[in-house]
Amino acid sequence: MALTFEFETEKVIQPWRTITSLDTTLLKNWAKQRLDDAHHYNMQSNMKERLKEDVLKQYVKSSEILISVANRHCESTVSGMFKSVLFILTSAEGIVLSVSGPQELVNTLNRNHNLGPGSVFTIQNAGLNAISISIELMDWVYLTGAEHDFKLFKEWDCFCSPVRQNGEIIGYLDMSFSVQEDHLLLAGLFAFTLKSIEEELGKQDQQKSIYEHFQTYRLSPREKEIGYFWLKNYGALRIASELGLTEGTVRNVVKKIYRKTEVSDKGQFIRKFLNGLI
Known part of the structure; x- marks a missing residue:
C-alpha cells in the first residue's frame, strides 16, 4: 500500500x-x-x-x-x-x-x-x-x-x-x-x-536638531562640531583624529562648551542635549 x-x-x-x-x-x-x-x-x-x-x-x-x-x-x-x-x-x-x-x-x-x-x-x-x-x-x-x-x-x-x-x-x-x-x-x-x-x-x-539646540547657547561652528562628537561619546583623541586637531585643542574646546552650556561634566552634557532626541 x-x-x-x-x-x-x-x-x-x-x-x-x-x-x-x-x-x-x-x-x-x-x-x-x-x-x-x-x-x-x-x-x-x-x-x-x-x-x-x-x-x-x-x-x-x-x-x-x-x-x-x-x-x-x-x-x-x-x-x-x-x-x-x-x-x-x-x-x-x-x-x-x-x-x-x-x-x-x-x-x-x-x-x-x-x-x-x-x-x-x-x-x-x-x-x-x-x-x-x-x-x-x-x-x-x-x-x-x-x-x-x-x-x-x-x-x-x-x-x-x-x-x-x-x-x-x-x-x-x-x-x-x-x-x-x-x-x-x-x-x-x-x-x-x-x-x-x-x-x-x-x-x-538628529544632528540637525542637536546643532539647532547648540545654537541657543551661541556655540561656534567648531564647538558644535566637537560637541556633536562628544555627545556620541567619542573620546578627545578620537575627535582629534577625526577633525585633524590636537588632543589638547579638543579638550580646551570641550571646556568652553561646558562653560557656555552651563554643565560641569560629560554626563550632564549628554543628558542635557540628548533628552527627547533619542
Missing part, C-alpha cells in the same frame, strides 16, 4: 504589494491617466518626458542630502554584487534624481533610452511601472516584466518603495534586475539598502 504524506506549509506574508493584489477599479482609474492608449505604451523603448537642465537643478539642489546618502548605499550594494542590479532614485513626484548600477548599463539607458536624471516616472508619462504605482500607493510594490506598460521595462523585475525621513516621504527608491533572477532572494538586499538609507537620514535629522 502506498503512503501519501501531506505537509502544511506556512504562508509567508510579503511586505510588498503586487498588481494582482489590487482592486480592478483602481487599475482602470490608473489606465485613464495614461496620455496614450495601452498599445502605444507597450511599444515604448524610450522614456517620454525629461526635465530641462535648469529645472532639474532645482530638484537636485533641494534633495542634495537624499541623493548623497542614497548614492553611497546603492553604489556600495552594486559593487558587492555579481549580478546586474540597477537602482533608480526619484523625487516624491517621480522625477529621477540619480541612477546607480554597472556604468555601461547606466550610460546605455541614458544615451539610448532617455532614462537618467530628469526622466519622469509618473503614470501619465511612463505608464504602469514600479515607481508610478509606488507613488500612487505610497507603499512598497513589486512588478514583474510583463506587468510594466513600457516595452523598455518588460525584461525587468522591479521593487520600489517610498524613502522616508522623520516619517515624511521625500523620494522613492527602485531596484531593477533581470526577470531571470529570483526576486525573493533580491528582496532582502533591497530592504537592507533602503533601511540603511533611512537610518542614515534619521541620524542626520
Whole structure:
C-alpha cells in the first residue's frame, strides 16, 4: 500500500504589494491617466518626458542630502554584487534624481533610452511601472516584466518603495534586475539598502536638531562640531583624529562648551542635549 504524506506549509506574508493584489477599479482609474492608449505604451523603448537642465537643478539642489546618502548605499550594494542590479532614485513626484548600477548599463539607458536624471516616472508619462504605482500607493510594490506598460521595462523585475525621513516621504527608491533572477532572494538586499538609507537620514535629522539646540547657547561652528562628537561619546583623541586637531585643542574646546552650556561634566552634557532626541 502506498503512503501519501501531506505537509502544511506556512504562508509567508510579503511586505510588498503586487498588481494582482489590487482592486480592478483602481487599475482602470490608473489606465485613464495614461496620455496614450495601452498599445502605444507597450511599444515604448524610450522614456517620454525629461526635465530641462535648469529645472532639474532645482530638484537636485533641494534633495542634495537624499541623493548623497542614497548614492553611497546603492553604489556600495552594486559593487558587492555579481549580478546586474540597477537602482533608480526619484523625487516624491517621480522625477529621477540619480541612477546607480554597472556604468555601461547606466550610460546605455541614458544615451539610448532617455532614462537618467530628469526622466519622469509618473503614470501619465511612463505608464504602469514600479515607481508610478509606488507613488500612487505610497507603499512598497513589486512588478514583474510583463506587468510594466513600457516595452523598455518588460525584461525587468522591479521593487520600489517610498524613502522616508522623520516619517515624511521625500523620494522613492527602485531596484531593477533581470526577470531571470529570483526576486525573493533580491528582496532582502533591497530592504537592507533602503533601511540603511533611512537610518542614515534619521541620524542626520538628529544632528540637525542637536546643532539647532547648540545654537541657543551661541556655540561656534567648531564647538558644535566637537560637541556633536562628544555627545556620541567619542573620546578627545578620537575627535582629534577625526577633525585633524590636537588632543589638547579638543579638550580646551570641550571646556568652553561646558562653560557656555552651563554643565560641569560629560554626563550632564549628554543628558542635557540628548533628552527627547533619542
